[in-house]
Amino acid sequence: MADDLMQKIISLCKRRGFVFQSSEIYGGLKSAYDYGPLGVEMKRNLMNAWWRDTVHSREDVVGLDASIIMHPKVWQASGHLSGFSDPLVDCKVCKERFRADKAPAVEPGQEVTIELADKGRAKAALTYIEEQFGVTLKRSGRQLNGAKAGDRPYVCPNCGSPFMSDERNFNLMFRSFYGPVDPMGALASAIESGEFNGLSGADLRQKLDGFTKDSTVYLRPETAQAMFVQYANIQQSMSLKIPFGIAQAGKSFRNEITVEHFIFRSCEFEQMEMEFFCEPGTEDEWFEYWKETRMGWWKKFANNPENFRVRTHEASELAHYAKGCYDVEYRFPWGWDELEGIANRTDYDLKKHAEHSGSKIEYFDPVERKRYTPYVIEPAAGATRGVLTYLCDAYHEEQVEGPKGTDTRVVLKLHPQLAPVKVAVMPLVKKNGMPEKARALVDALFRRGINASYDAQNAIGKRYRRHDEIGTPWCLTIDGETLEDGTITIRDRDTMEQRRIPIDDAVTEIETLLRSE
């Protein structure tokens, strides 16, 4: 059933215009998705709600919309260039891929034992090693003895084998070249003129880097850094007093080793981040405050708040910049997984940028007459993950009795603030001036900024079901009585109940409902 749920959501997303695979007619691009007409509405609704609640409804947070491409030194200072670039190695015996710096250490030449999962694999490995490396080992059960460690000071963490591929650097940041001159031109000339003759290994690598390093730029792997880099400009231009926050929402890019779960982990994704600057010594209370605030925010739109929880990070899982971290997790169909991280980043980032840029990044408290580097609490949420979360939370099936027997009704119980279409207006039948009245009502709703939809296709029952499936909270129907007494019906998505209201009150009624939810 749980596996089923993702299939159903993915299918509904495509069928109804929420999410399509990117470049589908060309075979699709891995991990890239497009938000269709309903998906873009839902994602914007979510991000607008975040902006409204994080920036517009408080005095102590301001916004920023920074460039996605920043000075490359930003990523050097933040630690992303080194920290996001790990030497990975593949074991040729058991196919394990691992980080060289985390593998078990051995002395060169030391005798090692290789242990496979079972006897069959051990036999196959024995033959493979003999054929590929010309080394004959002794097998005993699922163990192979007699292998010696090579030049590298580690073995495979899975099977203990010293037979592995070269170390390969995996840079998790997207790299590009700034400027219209393609560095490949100069590189090609250099190769033709023999500049690379005789070079190999690290020397070759360094020489190659020399041709691209002046124009190399990166797509940001997180939106956070711009808020540290622009901290001083923002604090001064807005005369902000600590504590205060800077918020930003937008795209980030990471070459994830593994992408998975539809839009959950993709290389291009959207974040909603806020950096809250506070006085050292007060960070713990703000850490708790933002944990509570953010958790409450997620639950506000949820049908099943019990599927949201906070998990405290163990010291061993903390990122290099963090002193503490809470994850807001949601129970996805595949299990609990991260939706937002609330981190205590200390003064790490500001100090690093001060150090690398040479500019002073501090705060002067005019009352206390003291100067310090602020501490930072960072609630960093996944906007695209939020979309998936609320799709999962809202998806609901129920059995209903109809004229042709039992039928399954699919309802997206989206919070009205998140629903792509707020209200559908429909003539019960296409005659007696009903379509005209319905269209006039849609116009009246449009004029108040409410995303309404006119629908006269098929029978009334199908229209209701269609709007249930895309999460439209209310349907307004013009019928015979409307022509006599000026009332229409308003139908509730979740209960399917209907009541009559005057058509002249319809717009105000919807506005009231949208505000009260």
Added chain:
RNA sequence: GCGGGAGUAACUCAGUGGUAGAGUGUCAGCUUCCCAAGCUGAAGGUCGCGGGUUCAAAUCCCGUCUCCCGCUCCA
């Protein structure tokens, strides 16, 4: 990256070497006064992509891309 599964109409899927199908959906018209309605008609398919075998390939073989599940990895 490894292992497993899958890719045929917008969706769900049938089709094991011989003329590409069903249900749902979509569109048009008629009908219909409230919950998958009825009737009539219509549109829609490079069978993921590329190559091979064959008189003949959705079907067999090879490669490749994409998605899903598990592991691994990752903030």
